[in-house]
Amino acid sequence: MKEGKSVKFNHQQQHQNGHLSPSKFAKLLDPEASWDKDQLGDVLHWIRQALGLLFGLLWGAIPLVGGIWFILFLAISSAIIYGYYALILKVDEEEFGGHGALLQEGLFASITLFLLSWILVYSLAHF
Incomplete structure (x- = not known):
């Protein structure tokens, strides 16, 4: 019983000292934060x-209808992803497989979600 209290106290003490961040969202905008390949890939x-x-x-x-809007989505989302990891986080892209690997994170799943939501909303709202 006493051991459980000390573990809880140590956890609270670490939390108060800043060893455990109260919000993991603070790391998302911190250029000094360290990232491993899986963490950055998940965020992107x-x-x-x-x-x-x-x-x-x-x-x-x-x-909106037409292929130009699809291409515009790809360009905008890729520019936002590039801006995020290169300008905000300032990570060395070579440590994570280069620009191609980072820009490809989640690309195909986001295309599917984009097309599904675009078609569904367009169909429901305008027919």
Whole structure:
């Protein structure tokens, strides 16, 4: 029983001293934070999914049609991902497999989500 209390106290003490971040979101904008390949890949993947959903809903609601809007989505989402890891996080892309590997994180899943939400919103709102 006493051992459980000391473990809880140590956890709270580490939390208060800043060893355990109260919010993992602070790391997302910290250029000094250290990233491993899996963590950065996951973050880039989920950012791309959010962008795919957001742009799909927006494109469908406006209503936009045509391949140019698909290409524009790819260009905008890739520019945002590049800006995030190169300009905000300032990671060395060579440590993570180069620009190609980082820009490809979550790309195909986000294309699917983008197209699904675009078509669904467009179909429901304009027919």
